[in-house]
Amino acid sequence: MLLGIDVGGTHTDAVVINQQGLVATAKVVTDHDNLLHSVQEALEKVLQDASPRQIRNINLSTTLTTNAIVEQKLEPVGMFVAAGPGIDPQQYEIGDYFFPCRGSIDHRGVERAPLDDGEIDKNLRTCRDEGIRCYAAVSKFSPRNPLHENIIQQKLQSQADFVTVGHQLSGRLNFPRRIATAYYNSAIRPPFNRFADAIGSSIEKLGLQAPINILKADGGTMPFAISRKVPVQSILSGPAASVMGIVALCDIDDDAVILDIGGTTTDIAVFAAGSPLLQKEGIALGGHATLVQAIITRSIGIGGDSLIQVNQEKLTVGPQRHGPAMAFGGAKPTLIDACNVQGVSMAGNKQASMDGMAKLAKNLGLPLPELAAQVIDLAVSSIMEATRELIQEINNRPVYTVHEMLSGPELTPEKLYVMGGPAAALADTLGKRFSMPATVPHDYAIANAIGAALTRSTMELELFADTEKKTLIIPELDIAEEIPFQYSLDDAVSRGRESLADYLKLHGHQHIDENDIETIEADVFNMINNYFTVGRNIRVSCQLKPGIDRAYRQGLTTP
């Protein structure tokens, strides 16, 4: 059995699932000032109906790190940043202890200027005098050569509880994001670790012995031990849990659109060949873009409680909300009331909806059914337009080869999945307008916790090999080794995939299926100097992409 917990804004949900389906569920109100208590409460509740001994795996999605960043409850961090030529690093100042340092590494990973020991030592002393215990070291092009980050880390060792080094967070190139991500990682590490310690001991007390994993915004999880090193990877995992829940509840194998229609907003996600699409760079939080990978979601202001208004004789729905709907005792008609009038849903007090809508219809001089139809049409049109834009944005993402330019759009959704309160009411209309079959899954109200329970580990790594310099680097794993001049792209791809599998196995994942590891980039460039080939520049990127434990899907899937 698998256990999933999703700490959400309002509720904390927990589920236990076996291969036949749901075994137990629990819902408690989230206590923002004591998330640990919410998790414990949900755990105790869900374990009333399931035996702790049979739990094989525990996945936890928490808002702790997100809240810490949003509420600026951050530990002070000594930031050491070696930039070299380019945009002035002062532009990326973050926190109160930001120290740009001399020293430069270029795009090939060649050291072009050394660090200045005197300068660094002086700043180290300043931090020590201020009592700083958390640090981060970031240098430009560190994924090509982590030398400067490693030197700074060594220098800090004696006075630091913890040092985040940029290259271990991601092998992708983006210096400003690396700075922000490293800063957050160090700034939230103390509260995260306190939380993790407490969770660890309460889980033990409850008699659970299963490994614990923490959810990430990319829809996957990371082992507990890794999360203590890179807590920043746990930010904004909420939407991802819901999206993965849909994957579990519906058997998605194609390009598809997922709509989660809530009270205030509709969240749109898109799937390519059954997998959620990830943002190209990473998610932003607290005003800073990061390298933390996340599922693409788009939110628009259309929901069940969206207010119906007439402005200068023009009918509008949302984005203002005015809940609850009149059907539930509200004062003004909302989208739910329009659905009631249309007879597509039978929620709450139908007469109240009719009365409220009738008044509005009279003001507009429209027959009541016509008004309701127009309201629903407006809501559906807004959702469609936003979805169309999102798909267009994805299909317009730049590509860099002639082959890709000519190969046409990558995403052509053919199925629609609708969840949330007004889902059943709007699914038919949406399906007609999208010209796609629309499915409303069962159990969507706890999709978030189901997603949390069933999702698997994800991991991405980048490999960079340079046969002229005879070096190979996998920054995330801190691998740096010598390679022969003949080293080929195939060698590099195998090395990357093996390293990924080895790393996950090392962290307790014995069941890695080679086929689940995806090579997302494999490029080789002949490096030419003066009409001669002097070496090969090889770039490989592979990932274990987000996915649901197949064996557990059977019992849940909506036909």
Added chain:
Amino acid sequence: MIEAKNKLGVIFFPAYDWAIDATHPEREERLLYTQDQLREEGIFDIKGINEYKPAIAEPEDIDRTHFCYPDVDSVTTESHLIAAGGAIKAAQLVMDKEVDKAFAIVRPPGHHAMKVVHGNRGFCNVNNEAVMIEFIRETYGHRRIAIVDTDCHHGDGTQNIYWHDPDTLFISLHQDGRTLYPGSGFLNERGGPNAIGRTINIPLPPQTSDDGFLYVIDEVVLPILEDFKPDLIINSAGQDNHYTDPITNMSFSAQGYARLNEKLNPDIAVLEGGYAIQGALPYVNLGIVLAMAGVDYSQVREPDYDPEKIRQSAKVDDYIENLCREIMSQQRRPVEPVGKEGDFFSRTKSVYYDTDGISDEQTEKVMICSSCAGLRVIESRSSIHERCLGIEIPIQACKRCRETGLKILTEAKKAMRYRTIRLINRVDREYRSFSQEELSPRSKYFF
């Protein structure tokens, strides 16, 4: 978060799967380190700088601009159509006001491609800027456009295309043709009879550095632009004036390129040459992007940058000062009419396509006309395609030029002397080709 003063669209197309050949400088790797640098700098996270996918140019976009023999397909690959399409995308973004400025970082380059195309010369097949400009004029209406070519090589292709167009100002700054390919671009090349003074060549001595380039911009380029009052300024942004470029001899830096761009303030820039792909392009492109966006670029420099080492000599200072004076006085001299209104002015020209080893003998006639750019007729006999005729009725052609052009077409079709006839009729938007087979009386198409 950094915010750009000018909204900038960057069209980045490195064509990672296309090269002229395996070890040619125009190769897959060329923009690899530029992309690394732009990514690492987080350029596209700057508010107001966005990356866009190129368009793919249609054959008609090429046919509107060039006489391709025997046709567009034979002289281009998809990569050329995407590079030209990248420039078109840049123009669309600016003309549709989605952005304030746009920079097409695309390859292969185009500024050596002339009006007539039989193959590749100087790494270029079709002229990306010209295809873009004619797309602008066709789609958005006629515009006065200035092209400032800052590639180290003379932009002989662009010069050739706009030689007769009084509404296109072409200014080329380049290393003196006596010391570098293509060996043209001297002071006396000033435009055809209908457009004298609309072509301005500024041949600079080897080792010209930041001071020299910026002096030329201040003393010549900006005053002439001020005079011409273009609707749009285009920068043909070649980056081979760089002090580390392997195939040229200049001493320009990333700081210099950025400052030049800031002064010039172009609406659109299109990448041309530049083959110091590790030591120059990443920094020069970064500098240009930031300068165009109006973001501070003061810390952008090459790792080995030493302004003292690349400073130009006093001799070069003097030479450039004199050169600028001469160009300006030449520019101020009143224009003498070359021939009689309505007559044809004729010139012959030999063109060598160095990459493909094709030679071409051309006879070009242009009608002397005070009301439009003048009807243009080019006979071309290349080593792979004999007896080609191109007739161009220019945009906003007068009645006389249009009618004469159509008459020449009818006669040429009857005469059966040409293997291929191409027509660019901008007035009626007709871009057509007539091959000998079609023209033959045995064909079912009888003209």
